[in-house]
Amino acid sequence: MALKLNSLAYHFGKQAPVLVGRKIAELVCGMATFAILARELSPENFAIYTLILGLISFVRLTSLPGIGNALAQSFARGHKGDFRRAVLLSAKTSLLGMLALAAAAWWHMHTGDNTMAAGLLAASIGFPLYSGFLYWRNTLVGDEKYWRLLFFDGASFTLRTITVSACAFTFPQYIFPTILIALLAPGLVNIFATLWQTRQIPKSSTREPNALRYGVKVSMYEIPSLAVQQLDRIALFYFISPEALAVYSVAVRIPQLLQAMIGEAIAVLGPVFARRENYDQSLHRFTFIITATLLFGCFLFSLIAIPYILPLLSGPKYNDSIFYAQILTTGIATGTIGQIYFRYVKSKLDSKAFLQITLSQAAIDGPTILLLTFYFGIKGAVAAFILKGATISLITGFIVYRKYHLKSSSVCKEK
Known part of the structure; x- marks a missing residue:
């Protein structure tokens, strides 16, 4: 067990810094963009910007993101033949997302909300490039080519920050150009990276049976989970006010970036998990060590750094966000335990377990978010955010322990 734990820790320690470095680049660029938008845009426009980007993450389901996970696991096992078919399929289905956003823009224009309509129209135009050509990222993770991933994503983050900031400075009163550029800038990098990756994959590469079918099924299974992820923003915007959403968006920005960095580090375990038949004692121990370390680190960061970083980024008009940001951080x-367990389930291409997790989480989190936000406003949204992490950890822990747990680690060997 000690040997396995050391091997896993070595792999994690070797690969995770590159992905964490990628996430740091995203954090720096994201924080720069966030600071400029929070200061230059009105609270209403800033709330609309954050709401629409949140809605886009839900509409991304039309691009079949579950196929990306299937490709990552297939590449980890040496099967690369599905990439071209997958990209073509995603590009076609992303047009459905474009139509959905265009329909939402028309509805808001019909109701007289022209600002929201303009933002949704911009999202509709930029959506196919932004969301329809993302599988290159999953394949690089599966191939464990993290330096190339860092290069392409670094270019995307930098280009997006520069162009979006320029729009905010030039057109602070208009939301259309800011959202359009926020999608088109990374979309251009997606096209280039996809073409590059296509040239690297021989046409004779083998395909993994049922991988694409699994990816499509998982994409459908993600509908409840992704819908729930945006409920807090939707509830605050429509139940409370755009200004309340702006305060919450400022408070949750740093915690979400930290959460994404944690997820990026955990992603390096995907290829390792794909080669492990069971979640043995060494993996359980590793999971709890990582979680305890992160809990202590996040607590210190919330006390020491948040009170100074957040006002520097957002300015004095969002001072109410500081306390909420500390709690959220x-x-x-x-949710760290849940992230690790869920990554393991995804690596097994286990669509049944995936569906159980997403449906269970949505059934609990959906009503919780709506009720807490409706009755307690921002405080309720903050509480619901934390409960989401606890819920996913409990659900995934139960399923992994029941289905994949193995007490004797000696029979669980890497291939």
């Missing part, structure tokens, strides 16, 4: 550690 500490709370993100509650």
Whole structure:
């Protein structure tokens, strides 16, 4: 067990810094963009910007993101033949997302909300390039080519920050150009990276049976989970006010970036998990060590750094966000166990377990978010955010322990 734990820790320590470095680049660029938008845009426009980007993450389901996970696991096992078919399929289905956003823009224009309509129209135009050509990223993770991933994503983050900031400075009163550029800039990098990756994959590469079918099924299974992820923003915007959403968006920005960095580090375990038949004692021990370390680190960061970083980024008009940000930063550690367990389930291409997790989480989190936000406003949204992490950890822990747990680690060997 000690040998396995050391091997896993070595792999994690070797690969995770590159992905964490990628996430740091995203964090720096994201924070720069966030600071400029929070200061230059009105609270209403800033709320609309954050809401629409959140809605885009849900509409991305039309691009079949579940196929990306299937490709990552297939590449880890040496099967690369599905990439071209997958990209073509995603590009076609992303047009459905474009139509959905265009329909939402028309509806808001019909109701007289022209600002929201303009933002949704911009999202509709930029969506196919932004969301329809993302599988290159999953394949690089599966191939463990993290330096190339860092290069392409670094270019995407930098280009997006520069262009979006220029729009915010030039057209602070208009939301259309800011959202359009926020999607088109990374979309251009997606096209280039996809073409590059296509040239690297021989046409004679083998295909993994049922991988694409699994990816399509998982994409459908993600509908409840992704819908729930945006409920807090939707509820605050329509139940409370755009200004309340702006305060919450500022408070949750740093915690979400930290959460994404944690997820990026955990992603390096995907290829390792794909080669492990069971979740043995060494993996359980590793999971709890990582979680305890992150909990302590997040707690210190919330106390020491948040009170100074957040006002520097957002300015004095969002001082009410500081306390909420401290609570959220500490709370993100509650979901770390769930992130690791869920990554393992995804690596097994287990669509049944995936569906059980997403449906269970949505059934619990959906009503919780709506009720807490409706009755308690921002405080309720903060509480619901933390409860989401606890919920996913409990659900995934139960399923992994029941289905993949193996007490004797001696029979679980890497291939």
